[in-house]
Amino acid sequence: MPGIPHARAKNREWNGVLIKNPGGYATLLYVALATRSNEKRRAILEATIRVLREQGLRGLKIEDVARAAEIGKGTVYLYFRDKQELLKALVEHRATEFYADAEAIVRDDRPFFERLRDLLERRLAFIDEWRGLWGAVAAEVAQGEAKKAWLTGLHERYHRILTDFVKDGVARGELREDLNPELVGAALSALGCAPQLPVDRGAYLDQLVEIWQKGVGAKS
């Protein structure tokens, strides 16, 4: 598989964006290989999730991941240098899925506060998962300043999604015009942080959305 390591090297940039010679045969080959490579990479990450859910983080072995993905141990190393790199990619993979879901909800055409409720519900689920597993994985992967920079990058991505969401709400006349979208985006990104409380999840979301409706809605 001579193409795979090459495709892997480009992997991080891959999303159809960095193709410099569109239309050429080399590009088509690259796209085909990169797609296959991405699929296998994803399969390894999904297998890692299954292994982590069954066995936990301690004692996680690349062999177990390879077995769960039904591939050879060596193939895992074609995609991830070591366990550290695999775990880091895994957290990024789950976070990316969350951001994709968040963007899909935000880009929907429904009323702002319906979208907000769905978004907060998805966020609460993500935070639960993060606390239970990905937080521990993230702690393995990065420490100190590196961890802070990495987490800040993830936070900033969510913040951008929410800032755009607020701008959209203002543009549609559903939110007050005097709001600062960046700051309201920051405030929204904090929501979903307190689910470890003995309150009913549905009632909590209802109350939260009601407060925000009054707090940022155009007609309040």
Next chain:
Amino acid sequence: MPGIPHARAKNREWNGVLIKNPGGYATLLYVALATRSNEKRRAILEATIRVLREQGLRGLKIEDVARAAEIGKGTVYLYFRDKQELLKALVEHRATEFYADAEAIVRDDRPFFERLRDLLERRLAFIDEWRGLWGAVAAEVAQGEAKKAWLTGLHERYHRILTDFVKDGVARGELREDLNPELVGAALSALGCAPQLPVDRGAYLDQLVEIWQKGVGAKS
């Protein structure tokens, strides 16, 4: 110092509350010893904070703490069985200080939203500190279910303070009467979670308080 281990055993309950025989000589002696014991315990914890700030968590030694507190190593062990117990007590000490500050702000006699702003500012500072140091310390101390239960206990305490705060706001006619104080308390406890963003802290707090003023204020 025969009284110290006894006083230490009662330490956790100590706050003047659990005295069963008020006025007796034994009680006076107990109070005197417990106060002295509490002061030394506190001095050890404050010394641990200084050592952690200088050296970080890795390689923290009881000797260093003893030296910073200007006491013998053996004395530290009179108060804390091991490093684990010391670190756990330390996180609880800092959290308790935060809760005391939060309660003082909440019990103040100023308008609700002035108190809310101060509370959120204090909370942001606490979360910053928690992320930078106490989170790592907490990760050393507890894992899995034990950690979850312990963190939930801390969360619940903050939640109670905020629920009472909301009830107070409603009683004074500053907040809407149709709010559910438990749920609004939960929503308030989430605020302060997103300071790792490139937004101005003061402007963020202003926007947040303004939204909440419209969202939960009696006159909106």
